[in-house]
Amino acid sequence: MQKPTLPKGTRDFGPEQMRKRLFIFDTIRQTFQRFGFQPLETPSMENLSTLMGKYGDEGDQLLFKILNSGDFAGSLTDADLQTGSKKLTPKISEKGLRYDLTVPFARYVVMNRNNLPMPFKRYQMQPVWRADRPQKGRYREFYQCDADVVGTDSLICEAEIILMIHEVMRNLGIQDFTLKINNRKILAGIAEAIGMPGQEGPLSVAIDKLDKIGKDKVLDELRERGFSEEAISQLDPLFTFDNASTAATLDQLTNWLAASATAQKGVAELRETLQLAELAGLENAQIEIDPTLARGLSYYTGAIFEVKANGVSIGSISGGGRYDNLTGAFGMPGLSGVGISFGVDRIYDVMDELALFPEGAGQGTKVLIIPFDADARVVALPLLSQFRTANVSAEVYPDLAKVKKMLDYANAKQIPFVVLIGSEEVQTNQLTIKNMVSGEQHKVATNDVVSFVTERIG
Amino acid sequence: MQKPTLPKGTRDFGPEQMRKRLFIFDTIRQTFQRFGFQPLETPSMENLSTLMGKYGDEGDQLLFKILNSGDFAGSLTDADLQTGSKKLTPKISEKGLRYDLTVPFARYVVMNRNNLPMPFKRYQMQPVWRADRPQKGRYREFYQCDADVVGTDSLICEAEIILMIHEVMRNLGIQDFTLKINNRKILAGIAEAIGMPGQEGPLSVAIDKLDKIGKDKVLDELRERGFSEEAISQLDPLFTFDNASTAATLDQLTNWLAASATAQKGVAELRETLQLAELAGLENAQIEIDPTLARGLSYYTGAIFEVKANGVSIGSISGGGRYDNLTGAFGMPGLSGVGISFGVDRIYDVMDELALFPEGAGQGTKVLIIPFDADARVVALPLLSQFRTANVSAEVYPDLAKVKKMLDYANAKQIPFVVLIGSEEVQTNQLTIKNMVSGEQHKVATNDVVSFVTERIG
Numbered sequence: 001m002q003k004p005t006l007p008k009g010t011r012d013f014g015p016e017q018m019r020k021r022l023f024i025f026d027t028i029r030q031t032f033q034r035f036g037f038q039p040l041e042t043p044s045m046e047n048l049s050t051l052m053g054k055y056g057d058e059g060d061q062l063l064f065k066i067l068n069s070g071d072f073a074g075s076l077t078d079a080d081l082q083t084g085s086k087k088l089t090p091k092i093s094e095k096g097l098r099y100d101l102t103v104p105f106a107r108y109v110v111m112n113r114n115n116l117p118m119p120f121k122r123y124q125m126q127p128v129w130r131a132d133r134p135q136k137g138r139y140r141e142f143y144q145c146d147a148d149v150v151g152t153d154s155l156i157c158e159a160e161i162i163l164m165i166h167e168v169m170r171n172l173g174i175q176d177f178t179l180k181i182n183n184r185k186i187l188a189g190i191a192e193a194i195g196m197p198g199q200e201g202p203l204s205v206a207i208d209k210l211d212k213i214g215k216d217k218v219l220d221e222l223r224e225r226g227f228s229e230e231a232i233s234q235l236d237p238l239f240t241f242d243n244a245s246t247a248a249t250l251d252q253l254t255n256w257l258a259a260s261a262t263a264q265k266g267v268a269e270l271r272e273t274l275q276l277a278e279l280a281g282l283e284n285a286q287i288e289i290d291p292t293l294a295r296g297l298s299y300y301t302g303a304i305f306e307v308k309a310n311g312v313s314i315g316s317i318s319g320g321g322r323y324d325n326l327t328g329a330f331g332m333p334g335l336s337g338v339g340i341s342f343g344v345d346r347i348y349d350v351m352d353e354l355a356l357f358p359e360g361a362g363q364g365t366k367v368l369i370i371p372f373d374a375d376a377r378v379v380a381l382p383l384l385s386q387f388r389t390a391n392v393s394a395e396v397y398p399d400l401a402k403v404k405k406m407l408d409y410a411n412a413k414q415i416p417f418v419v420l421i422g423s424e425e426v427q428t429n430q431l432t433i434k435n436m437v438s439g440e441q442h443k444v445a446t447n448d449v450v451s452f453v454t455e456r457i458g
Numbered sequence: 459m460q461k462p463t464l465p466k467g468t469r470d471f472g473p474e475q476m477r478k479r480l481f482i483f484d485t486i487r488q489t490f491q492r493f494g495f496q497p498l499e500t501p502s503m504e505n506l507s508t509l510m511g512k513y514g515d516e517g518d519q520l521l522f523k524i525l526n527s528g529d530f531a532g533s534l535t536d537a538d539l540q541t542g543s544k545k546l547t548p549k550i551s552e553k554g555l556r557y558d559l560t561v562p563f564a565r566y567v568v569m570n571r572n573n574l575p576m577p578f579k580r581y582q583m584q585p586v587w588r589a590d591r592p593q594k595g596r597y598r599e600f601y602q603c604d605a606d607v608v609g610t611d612s613l614i615c616e617a618e619i620i621l622m623i624h625e626v627m628r629n630l631g632i633q634d635f636t637l638k639i640n641n642r643k644i645l646a647g648i649a650e651a652i653g654m655p656g657q658e659g660p661l662s663v664a665i666d667k668l669d670k671i672g673k674d675k676v677l678d679e680l681r682e683r684g685f686s687e688e689a690i691s692q693l694d695p696l697f698t699f700d701n702a703s704t705a706a707t708l709d710q711l712t713n714w715l716a717a718s719a720t721a722q723k724g725v726a727e728l729r730e731t732l733q734l735a736e737l738a739g740l741e742n743a744q745i746e747i748d749p750t751l752a753r754g755l756s757y758y759t760g761a762i763f764e765v766k767a768n769g770v771s772i773g774s775i776s777g778g779g780r781y782d783n784l785t786g787a788f789g790m791p792g793l794s795g796v797g798i799s800f801g802v803d804r805i806y807d808v809m810d811e812l813a814l815f816p817e818g819a820g821q822g823t824k825v826l827i828i829p830f831d832a833d834a835r836v837v838a839l840p841l842l843s844q845f846r847t848a849n850v851s852a853e854v855y856p857d858l859a860k861v862k863k864m865l866d867y868a869n870a871k872q873i874p875f876v877v878l879i880g881s882e883e884v885q886t887n888q889l890t891i892k893n894m895v896s897g898e899q900h901k902v903a904t905n906d907v908v909s910f911v912t913e914r915i916g
Contacts, residue, residue: 033851038823074543141501160854
């Protein structure tokens with residue numbers, strides 16, 4: 001018989017990993033909810049007509065497509081077969097798996113536009129699927145956690161995103177991070193300022209790589225993309241930001257890009273956003289204005305956000321920005337919104353590498369009760385219920401086995417306390433409690449066992 | 459432009475529905491964890507070699523299959539096409555979507571057998587997909603919530619399942635339910651007692667329908683299935699159980715099936731299971747021994763469970779039982795276990811129909827802060843943060859709009875309190891708090907606003 005395997009690029013999450021992941025999910029969910037974002041879930045499958053054409057040609061290739069049910073091949077002709085995979089696909093598949101949470105959200109907004117109170121604030125935490133080549137840190141199924149507010153262009157929403165990012169990071173215990181912020185209008189203004197108006201797209205693609213390939217290679221790439229030496233020489237100020245403070249960076253941008261009304265608007269938006277966040281009481285802000293930040297530019301029209309954890313070489317753990325045309329592809333133009341997405345897998349890697357998971361986040365059962373014989377069950381089972389009533393996760397070892405085996409079980413599951421009940425314990429009404437971390441043993445009266453343990457697990 | 463639609467049989471869950479669903483998920487998850495079950499998640503996709511042949515021919519048909527990525531048709535021949543859909547499928551698809559949580563669990567246990575502490579208690583709460591014909595209450599994507607313990611045949615585990623079902627129902631607020639229990643050995647014993655040993659399969663299929671079609675039609679079906687008049691006449695006691703108590707039913711079974719050692723073993727198992735549950739302190743047990751319960755019999759070898767909510771005509775909301783060969787299909791025979799599955803969609807329907815959701819379960823944001831002008835934001839934004847620090851979900855209305863529009867927004871989102879801040883409020887430091895349920899308005903000093911609201915939302 002063949003050994004079962006997992007499809008490549010997919011993973012099982014066992015108990016310890018799951019509990020750590022649940023800590024991340026719960027923390028993000030609670031923060032989203034405290035900020036007034038409302039939960040939404042959409043189906044894993046969408047019609048291919050909803051998904052295709054939304055992620056570029058490459059994205060269309062990376063969609064997982066679902067074979068039609070029933071006799072899907074019944075009406076195929078030999079000619080169909082000879083058209084090749086690309087043309088054959090729509091004849092045998094009409095549905096695909098969700099590629100991100102943004103397009104399903106847009107589809108939902110359009111389908112429910114008459115019943116949604118605007119502004120509409122939603123969060124969504126669900127897996128997405130991409131038929132990417134699997135590699136370290138890249139999977140074919142992974143979770144996204146998105147929060148968006150649509151139907152308003154108020155900068156209060158940008159300020160809220162900044163507050164929420166700080167809150168999520170602190171609640172996770174990631175104290176040392178950098179929130180980079182930019183604005184599409186500043187990128188557009190830079191393109192204007194160097195005499196290449198409208199070219200912020202190719203400009204961004206090149207300068208986005210500054211961290212990775214360095215200034216010289218960025219300039220080479222700009223030359224290849226048709227930027228003149230004169231334009232390139234005017235880019236110099238971009239490489240001289242000292243990032244002493246957000247205010248200093250904004251002042252530098254104001255001076256450098258004085259001639260671009262667009263850039264001035266972008267700078268003013270960032271300035272107001274930061275003021276609003278400060279007004280709301282943001283302390284120890286870990287914000288850096290980064291005029292090179294573009295995040296692929298994609299559909300962003302205003303603020304652009306990106307979060308990295310410091311001290312680890314793991315990519316960004318969160319990103320987002322403002323867009324003005326979320327639902328345009330579905331015939332509902334001009335809907336402005338701003339959103340942020342947290343990547344659970346990368347957050348997990350950061351917290352694991354920096355040992356940031358709180359003690360107990362990987363822990364499940366707190367108490368294992370071990371009755372040594374059938375008589376001991378008379379004491380064990382009521383005690384079990386008392387623990388659970390006190391909201392302490394508790395188990396009873398169900399079989400009669402060797403003591404070592406049962407203690408090994410507790411250790412393997414990282415259960416911190418074991419209650420041992422033999423005939424002596426039943427007669428004296430004094431149970432043995434073993435602390436599995438310290439190895440200490442105590443005799444405790446049956447009635448005091450629950451409080452003894454609860455006091456020690458906090 | 460075509461209006462976007464959802465694939466048939468799938469659903470969006472908007473904010474109010476989601477919050478109610480999260481109440482159900484959280485309640486079940488917390489109960490599972492308190493009972494020492496550990497979380498597991500498996501990928502949405504499995505290899506078809508893992509899934510096929512595990513659910514019968516019909517199940518194989520109902521699997522959603524995923525088209526291979528890339529040039530899947532490249533190596534197809536005209537001959538392949540002419541073989542028809544069934545033979546073509548394995549040539550263009552190697553993966554399918556999860557059909558239930560049991561087979562992926564079995565696959566996980568086999569792949570991790572050397573590292574799992576046994577007995578292994580896991581719970582799993584994830585969607586499953588079936589290409590069924592959609593109809594009322596039947597969807598192509600729905601959640602299952604399963605808890606299983608494998609690697610032990612101790613009846614303590616059956617007792618724990620009984621306790622846990624009662625606990626889940628009570629924590630959900632479903633007070634009036636019936637937990638029906640049977641045992642495969644009793645069904646086998648009935649077949650023996652009427653002279654048809656080994657025929658509990660066809661026997662069960664017929665008597666399982668007793669509730670729906672009545673005794674006469676059940677007997678007709680048995681005749682069609684080859685049961686003699688003599689055998690059928692001996693079935694009479696099956697229709698005369700008065701269910702006065704579980705003890706009475708067990709006594710009746712003991713007498714009726716005195717000649718079958720198998721049946722006696724089944725009765726003894728049920729008796730001990732109930733004793734263990736009682737020992738653990740089960741109060742107000744809502745248990746009925748039902749010797750006709752079979753749940754399709756499938757792979758059950760011992761206890762069989764089924765839960766129905768009383769007072770609604772909605773099918774079973776939970777079911778499970780003991781099995782002895784979970785992992786046999788993957789080359790690891792003889793692993794005994796017992797499990798229970800809760801159906802979130804049906805539980806939702808029950809709770810909705812009986813109005814059992816606790817007040818606030820559908821509610822999100824508790825406070826909306828409305829600043830009437832830019833100056834008012836200076837008061838509004840710090841207040842917003844104070845609410846959140848006090849763990850109260852709070853929002854600020856981000857735009858300047860007409861009062862009616864903003865209050866309509868609060869009503870549409872069922873936000874119970876609104877804080878109104880205009881120039882007068884800013885000057886006097888007395889903010890207006892409006893209770894959106896009662897319509898009452900209060901003037902409250904800015905510093906007291908948070909405590910005023912928290913006292914009233916409990």
